[in-house]
Amino acid sequence: MQSPKRAALLGASGYTGADLLRLGVRHPGLKFVALTANTHAGKPMASVYPHLGWAGLPDLVANEDVDFSDIDVVFCGLPHGASQKLVAEIIEQNPSVRVIDMGADFRFRNAADYGPVYGADHIAPQLQDVAAYGLTEHNRESIKEARIIACPGCYPTAALLALLPLVKAGAISTDDMIIDAKSGVTGAGRAPKQNTLMAEAGESVTPYGVGVHRHAPEIEQEIGLAAGVKVAVNFTPHLIPMSRGELVTAHVKLGNAANADAVRDVLKSAYADEPFIQIAEKGAIPSTGHVRGSNYCLINVFDDRIPGRVIVIAAIDNLVKGSAGQAIQNFNVAFGFDEATAIEALPLFP
Template identity: 85%
Template sequence: MRLGVRHPGLKFVALTANTHAGKPMASVFPHLAMAGLPDLVANEDVNFSDIDVVFCGLPHGTSQKLVADIAQENSSLRVIDMGADFRFRNAEDYGPVYGADHVAPHLQEKAAYGLTEHNRDAIRDAQIIACPGCYPTATLLALLPLVKSGAISTDDMIIDAKSGVTGAGRAPKQNTLLAEAGESLTPYGVGVHRHAPEIEQEIGLAAGKKVAVNFTPHLIPMSRGELITAHVKLDGAKNADEARKILADAYEGEPFIRVAEKGVIPSTGHVRGSNYCVINVFDDRISGRVIVIAAIDNLVKGSAGQAIQNFNVAFGYPEATAIEALPLFP
C-alpha cells in the first residue's frame, strides 16, 4: 500500500484484514494515515465483481481458498499473490511441503511464477501471478543466469541466507521479541525450510534436471533486509570474473538488478527500502568454486515491490512505475 498509493494506475477500493475488520487503516498502520485508504473489512464483505486485481498477502493455505471463491465470482479478475499457495508449478508438490493438499489445483495452470526478470512473458497474461518467496527471489536472481549458461554446476550448492525479523511477519512471536532477537543471530528451519523446494524447482527447471540445494536461513536482529551467500562449483566458467560477466550480460538493461563492480561486496544497506538487487561474484579460496552474494530488501524486491513490478508487467505500465525510489541511507 505504501508503494501502491503513488501508482497512477492503482486505486485501492477494498482492504481486507479479518482480524482488524471495521478499523481505519490509521489504527493498524499509523504511517498510512495520510494515504486516504478505505477502512478494513472482512473478506466476505467485499464485492469482487467490479475489481480488476487483488493483491494477496495471506498465510499459506489461505489465499488458495479465497482465490478459488473470487475467481468464480469474477472470472476476469487477476490475482497477484505474495503468499506461497501458487508458487509450485505442479500443485501436487504443494502438499508435502506445506502439510496439506492444495484445494484449488485446477487454478495452478492459470498461475505464473512471478520472478519478474525471468518470467515476464508468462506473467504478462497469467490470471494468477505467484510472487516468489523472499529467499528464492534473492537466490534465483543470483544463480539462474549462471545455471542457464552452464557457468556453474548444480551439484553441491550451499546457500547461506539471512533476513531481518520482518521476514517472520507482524504477529507477536517469542523468537522475534527485542529481548530474544536483539544481539542474537539465529539459524532456523534448519534442513527443512519451505523455500528450499521452491529454489530447487526453479534451478532444476533452468538446468533441465532434478537438483537439491543445501539451504539454511538465519534471523538477523534488524527490521528489514536480506542477504544470501551461495557457495557453488564452477563448470563452464573459469573464475569469478567470467561468472560476473555472464551475470552482467544477462541483466543488461534490467532496471532493478545491479551486478556490482569487481571487489564490491553487496550489503543490505545498499538496497534498503528499494526494489533493487545487488549481486557480485568472488573467487573462493577452494579451487574450482566461487561465492555469489546477493542483497535485497525482503519487504520490497522480496515481496511488495516485486508484486507491483509484476502488476506493471501484467497491466502494461512501465515496469518501474511507483517503485523507482532509490535505497534509503542511513
C-alpha cells in the same frame, strides 16, 4: 493513459501488505478500493499503521465483505493455506479479475508438490494451469497473461536472481550448491512470536528451519527447471536482529566459467537491460544497507579459496524486491504499465 485499476488487498495488516500500500498509493494506475484484515475489520488503516494515515485509504473490512465483481486486481498478502479457497472463489465467480499473490499457495508449478512442503494438500490444483511464477526478470511473458501471478518467496527471489542466469549459461554447476541466507525479523510476519521479541532476537543471530525450510523446494524447482535436471540445494536461513533486509551467500562449483570474473560477466550480460538488478564492480561487497527500502537487487561474485568454486552474494529488501515491490513490478508487467512505475525510488541510506 490507462484509467486506474481498482484494487483489493487481502491481508492489509501484515508487513508485506503495509509496504504494498506504501508503494502502491503513489501508482497512477492503481486505486485501492478494498482492504481486508479480518482481525482488524472496521478499523481505519491509521489505527493499524499510523504512517499510512494520510494516504486516503478505505477502512479495513473482512474478506467476505468485499464485492469482487467491481475489482480489476486482487493482491493477496495472506499466510500460506489461507488464500487457496478464497482465490478459487474469486477467479471462478469473476472472470475478469486477476490475482497477484504474495503468499506461498501458487508458487509450485505442480500443485502436488505443495502438500509435502506445507503439510496439507492443495485444494485448488486446477488453478495452477492459469498461474505464473512471478519472478519478473525470468518469467515476464507468462506473467503478462496469467490470471494468477505467484510472487516468489523472499529467499528464493534473492537466490534465484543470483543463480538462474549462471545455471542457464552453464557457468556454474548444480552439484553441491550451498545457500546461506539471512533475513530481518519482518520476514517472520507481524504476529507476536517469542523468537522475534526484541529481548530474544536483539544481539543474536539464529538459524531456523535448518534442513527443512519451505523455500528450499521452491529454489530447487526453479533451478532444476533452468538446468533441465532435478537438483538439491543445501539451504539454511538465519534471523538477523534488524527490521528489513536480506542477504544470500551461495557457495557453488564452477561449470564452464573459469573464475569469478567470468561468472560476473555472465550476470552483467544477462541483466544488462534490467532496471532493478545491479551487478557490483569487482571486489565490492553487497550489503542489505545498499538496497534498503528499494526494489533493487545487488549481486557480486568472488573467487573462493577452494579451487573450482565461487561465492555469489545477493542483497535485497525482503519486503520490497522480496515481496511487495516485486508484486507491483508484476502488476506493471501484467497491465501494461512501465515496469518501474511506483517502485523506482532509490535505496534509503543510512
